[in-house]
Amino acid sequence: MIELKTPGEIDAMAAAGSVVARALAAARAAAKPGVRLTELDGIARGVLADAGATSPFLGYQPSFADRPFPGVLCLSVNDAVLHGIPTAYRLRDGDLLSVDCGATLDGWTGDAAVSFVVGTPSADDLRLVERTESALQAGIEAARPGATIGDISAAIGRVARASGYGLHTDFGGHGVGRTMHESPSVPNDGRAGRGLRLQPGLTIAIEPWFLAGGRDAYRIDPDGWTLRSDDGSRGAHAEHTIAVTADGPRILTVAS
Structure with a gap:
């Protein structure tokens, strides 16, 4: 079921997005x-607590996972691109880090x-991040x-193909509202003109993730969560929650 949000409810979602x-x-x-991933997770916990917010990530256990997620941030380093668990790993100069938060x-x-x-970026990593953000x-x-929905998916897919990056329709965008994952699904590739027609009040997360090696294959770590490229190439992930409005898209996950 897809729930269209009122303007007041969209404002409330923007408060959470902030x-x-x-x-x-x-x-x-x-x-x-030198900073540990667990330290970053602790910092985010403090921000949520200070705002009186809770984490939809902490304790989340979808059907594909054999254990609940243990953090409030997904922290994915280098060839990991999604769902990385906050561990004691210490960041190194040149690491490519993807941070996902709810x-x-x-x-x-x-x-x-x-x-x-x-720290010090490489030109390849900067291009990967820029192209993911452009998508x-x-x-x-x-x-x-x-x-x-197909128009959104096709727009993302065009950027990936033009850039020579791998992309996959698994773990794409999704509806957001009273919970973190709602209908509809928003794949990261598709055919323009297909799928659900967008109406004002629809709230969705759009989240391309690209793999630098050009392949779309991935593997899941033994932790049951961390998604990595199967060829060891680096990945990048970018996401916003947005509302479809009569005046166009409104980004809800910006600081107010």
Whole structure:
């Protein structure tokens, strides 16, 4: 079932999204060589607690996972691109880090992710991050009343193919609202003009993730969560929660 949100409910989701944005910014500011992933998770926990928000990630256990997720951030390093568990790993100069965060505030949820290089970046990593962010922006710009889910998916897929990156339709975007994962699914590739027609009040997360090696194959670590490229190439992930409005897409996961 798809629930269209009222303007007031969208504002409430934006309040939750602002908490997500602040947590991501705090984690990014603290992500220096030598810092443990668990330290970044602790910083994000503090941001959520200070805002009176809870984490939809902590304790989450979907059907594909054999254990609940143990953190409030997904922290994925280098060839890991999604669902990385906060461990005692110490960041190193040049690591490519993807940070995914959610927050629930007053019954409404926001979800967003960002990728960046810790310390000294390589040109290849900078291009991968920039192209992933460009795909996110292309998907957002396609999210207008009268368009379709397929228009969003096709916009993302075009950027990946033009850039020579691997992409996969597993673990794509999704509806967001009272919970973190709602209908509809928003795949990261598809055919324009196909799928659900977008209406004002629809709230979704758009989240491209690209693999630098050009392949779409991945594997899951023994921890049951961390998703890695199967060829060891690096990955990047970018995400915003947005609302479809009569005036166009509204990004909800920005700091207020």
